[in-house]
Amino acid sequence: MKAKSFGYIVIASSLAGLPTLGQAEWQALPEQAPVPADNPMSAAKIELGKTLYFDPRLSSTGTVSCNSCHNVMLGGDDNRDVSMGVHGKTGNRNAPTVWNSAFNASQFWDGRAADLEEQAKGPVTNPVEMAMKDLDTAIEAIRAIPGYEPMFTQAFGPDSVSEDNMARAIAAYERTLITPNSPYDRYVKGDREALTAQQLRGMEAFKQAGCVSCHSGPAFNGADLARDGGGLFMKFPLFTDNPYVERYDFMADQGRAEATGKAADEYMWKVPTLRNVALTAPYFHNGSVKTLDEAVRVMAKTQLNQELSEQQVEDIVAFLGALTGEFPEQSLPRLPGTPGFTIIQ
Structure with missing residues (x-):
């Protein structure tokens, strides 16, 4: 599945001062989601x-x-x-x-x-x-x-x-639940003041550590790298010889294999979005990691086999905070009633 099919806005990585991703490019989140032909919006x-x-x-x-x-x-x-x-x-x-x-x-x-x-x-x-x-x-x-x-x-x-x-x-x-115009989005669109110095360091550290090999594309979920239309799946944990695997019980759930029954899918997981990740603790498929800084350490060790310095962790966390977008206002709907009776058994 190509990024084009999602209507992505691609921002050239040649913008002055913007960290580059090699063949990939930093991308802003579109303000509208892709809509399938058989379910038009109204x-x-x-x-x-x-x-x-x-x-x-x-x-x-x-x-x-x-x-x-x-x-x-x-x-x-x-x-x-x-x-x-x-x-x-x-x-x-x-x-x-x-x-x-x-x-x-x-x-x-x-x-x-x-x-x-x-x-x-x-x-x-x-x-x-x-x-x-x-x-x-x-x-x-x-x-x-x-x-x-x-x-x-x-x-x-x-x-x-x-x-x-x-x-x-x-x-x-x-499909209306889109959060565009985060500080990161504003930065890649040309607002050079949108990110702090620490967030910019974190952006570069995020790239240099290799996080972008999976968390790419506008939603930082690898959807632009999806194979056969099914999403990008990665083995987790990839490196198991570390204390995090046992501490957070990562091997208890076999991931995609539990849905497909295929040995090749054991411990394979869809790459989740990092949009608004600062607001979605706890982390990982079992919710076992309570803080974002710990999640960054865990990912570095279990997926990249790296030990990040505390400064790198703090900078990456700051960058991830810049992925929090603008939330469209939500109002509670008035639910249709059941006058004089109930359907609850």
């Missing part, structure tokens, strides 16, 4: 998707919404090591941020969903997340809420309440 569809995203009645207990784990009033996650679903159940993976997820070449830590539409269906029936019996049960719940049918009609036409349209609407809303 105001009605986005509003429906936003309403569904915040509605806990898509869960079996009426307690968990998409926003419960991917909180758009925060950094797009829940700041927990692993998220809590119905009846307090927890899984074994950290909730990825929903902000800028439209720039991922695949979804979930193991890339098992090809796009946002497919991803939107997964948590609804996951037994430790929203725990609906099946998607038909979820659609029955939506149909039982009088206010949803006219919203679906406005977004998709008559008789359009379906699991596919539910997912299309949620995905359309998620």
